[in-house]
Amino acid sequence: METPSSDASAPSPWADAERIVLGRDARGGAVAVALDRGGEHGRRPLSSTELPVWVSAREAEGAATGRGIRWVWSSTAAWYSALLGAGVRVSRAHDLRLCHAVLRDAVPSASALREATAWDGAPAEAGPSAGALFELDDLSGNGAAGSRRPGRDGVAETVAELLRQDAAVAQAAHPGRMRLLLAAESAGALAAAEMRAAGVPWDAxxxxxxxxxxxxxxxxxxxxxxxxxxxxxxxxxxxxxxxxxxxxxxxxxxxxxxxxxxxxxxxxxxxxxxxxxxxxxxxxxxxxxxxxxxxxxxxDEWVRDGRFRPVYIPGGVVTGRWASSGGGALQLPRQLRGALRADPGWRIVAADVAQLEPRVLAAMARDERMAEAARGRDLYEGIVAAGAVRTRAEAKIAVLGAMYGATTGDSGRLVPRLRRVFPDAMALVDAAARTGEEGGVVTTWLGRTSPPPDDAWRAAQARASRSGASPADETRALRIGRDRGRFTRNYVVQGTAAEWALAWLADVRLRLTRLAPVDSGEGAPRSGPAFARRAHLAFFLHDEVIVHAPAEHADAAAEALREAAEAAGRLLFGAFPIDFPLDLRISDSAAKD
Structure with missing residues (x-):
């Protein structure tokens, strides 16, 4: 086991680590633990000043060996901001709190993980020296999951939770897909922290x-x-x-x-x-x-020194979509987008996906006719060309009605036409709706699982099923069941679209790191030490990504966005012939015409 050393770059077993866990000792100091397939083979305490230097050295070491390192910590929100403040970025991480929430709902048989309820809470948003998550009496890692009292994110419990999650993934219905989901969720947390650190360039x-x-x-x-x-x-x-x-x-x-x-x-x-x-x-x-x-x-509250720094919450919505707890980043009105403006010598590179959710639906259902309607063109125009409806406006109404379960008005009239022309896509959402109505749970493409029925659903069904139930009881149970069916119908599509978007975001993030930092001009110092001289993610909104890039790298950033969208489609859906076209814009601002 490695002993402390003032030489952060000294030879060590860390280069052989597949994962490095960061946790806390009994006094709140940082501790790094190296893990490979054989278990722990390195442990090192680190002071707050040593931590960013040491992490940077290990990142370089991992890159040099070609193995890379996945950092494991209780919460990206709690650990990563201090590293970014020191100008240190990491390539990959495993956010235990985010992954715990996914696995807890997706793998009911993982009883040890489900019993570790201390991991169910929201992550801290402060740096690693504040907002402590676990305080352990037993640092040996031997006690039962429920025997530890809440407090600091102790290293033994952090390792124990990682092992519980490893075991849960092995029990998942599709372990490969689940691993991909956890990697995407954790990569999203890195991106969220980086975007907050860099800020959205904003012209007050x-x-x-x-x-x-x-x-x-x-x-x-x-x-x-x-x-x-x-x-x-x-x-x-x-x-x-x-x-x-x-x-x-x-x-x-x-x-x-x-x-x-x-x-x-x-x-x-x-x-x-x-x-x-x-x-x-x-x-x-x-x-x-x-x-x-x-x-x-x-x-006055949210813009300082030319930057708007929103607080993103990855996985903040049950479908896996992000939420925001400050600044309203996910509800910026169109008329203010002109204020999202690049620094001098830099450019805004914006990309959004056309009709993301229906394209995802076609891929999930393996509906080749719907995929053909989407290929190389506006999907709604393709639906018109397929003969399902007469106008683009009708196509949009029909598709939204299919995904959200509308049964009245124009949607109720048009959805049956989709069912005739695109039976595979409609069968998928119809089946999800039936499952929800009957009290079942549904999953996204990668395995995120919907919440179970709530108390109102169970009470209504119980009243309607008892002897002597009134027509009003039966009508109410039917209505609540249909409401839940509409939720599960949309859950599978919106949740899978969120997975595609995370895969896209994660790939863009890594591609941007391959662009060399600029060495001319004044850079963008207000973006912080990690991003002042290199293209970086600035904004994310469900199906849109905005990059802040030096002018000389704007075209390369646009290509990274395009290539990452193609890669995300292949990663999730393999060779199925569905494309995800982007509306790409390079400008001084994010204004839309």
Whole structure:
């Protein structure tokens, strides 16, 4: 076993490690443990100043041998930020908390892993010296999973959890796919941490101009000028000079007093009404949303030194999609995209996938007719060409209805046409819906498993099944069952699309590291020491990736995005002939026409 040394690059057994675990000792200090197929063969304590230097040396060592290293830690959010702050990146990692959540639901037979409930909580967002996850009484790693009290992420328990996860993967229905899912999930966590460290390049002055153009001048303690004028128009049209437009109950009563028959103040319902108050009211509501979600208060709070640094939550949605716990990165309005602007001498390289979810559905179902409709063109136009519907608008309505279980209106009329022309794709989502209605769980392509039915579903089915159940009981059970069927119908598609997107993101990330850092110009120092001179991921939104790249590397970054999309399709779906075309743009900003 290796002993501590001040020489971070001294010869050691670390080059032979397949995985290196980072955990904590009883005093909170970092400890690295090298693991290969034979078990542990190296252990080293590291101070906070030694850690980034030592990790950097091991990364270089792994690259030189061609083996690479996979770092294993309790949470990427908890460990990686300190390394990035020191300018150190890692190629691969295994995020135990994210992977625990996947395996806990996907492998019911893995009882030891399911009993390790201390790993069920949300990860810390601080660096490795804060937000401790486990405090161990027994550092030998011999106790039962449930015998450890919560506290710091102790090295023995971290190793024990890794071994539990290894055993669970072996019990999965498709171990190969599960390993791919865990690798993609962990790679996404690395990307999320890196994007937060680098930040989204943001032009605060341009954002301010957008707000002024839309809202009028900023006013302390009052609504902007344009909103004030619109509010006055609404009050006059409704004959209520004291109306509080921002109060939905009061607004609804004012609308009804004016003879406008509406049940809510939603824009969808108001948009069907002809009245002088409606147009200014809808415009007021649109501007109010902009002011509240991304107005000057948002700009003051979230943009510092030319960067917006959102807080991503990988796997934050049950389907595997990301969520955000700060800054609203996943809800940025289209009109503000012009503020996402490259630094001088750099470019924004943006790519989004056309019709990702229906293309994924075609690949999952091995529906060759649907794949042919998508090949080399807009999928909805291909559906029209296949004779399923008459117009592109109808094709979009039909496909969304198929994936979300719509049974009324235009969707209800058009979905049966898809069922005749693309029976394999429709059979897949129909089967997922039936499973959900009956109380079963469904899985994505790689094995993420949907939650089981909730208490409301179980109670409704129990009431409907008992002797003497009323028609109302049966109707309610049927409705709740269909609601769950719509959820599982969409789960398999949205979850698999999220897996494809993670594979794409992970591949782009690695391809960008192969581009040499630039040695001319001032770089992008506000992106931090790890990214100041090299192309890097800046933004991710379900089916869109944005790269911030030196101008001389913009074309190479665009090619990396394109090649990674092709590779992600092959990785998940093998030789099945489905393509994932990108809308690629290289510009000074992320604005869309």
């Amino acid at each position: 002055e341009h954002h301010d101009r957008i707000l002024r153009d839309a809202l009028g001048d900023r006013r302390a303690g009052g609504a902007p000028a344009r909103m004030t004028r619109l509010a006055a128009e609404v009050r006059e049209a409704l004959g209520d000079p004291a109306l509080s437009i921002d109060s939905p109950p009061r607004l609804l009563r004012a609308l009804q007093r004016a003879g406008i028959r509406v049940e809510s103040t939603s824009k969808w319902e108001l948009g069907e009404i002809e009245h002088p108050a409606i147009a200014p009211l809808l415009e007021y509501k649109r501007l109010a949303r902009l002011l509240t979600a991304n107005g000057w208060a948002w700009l």
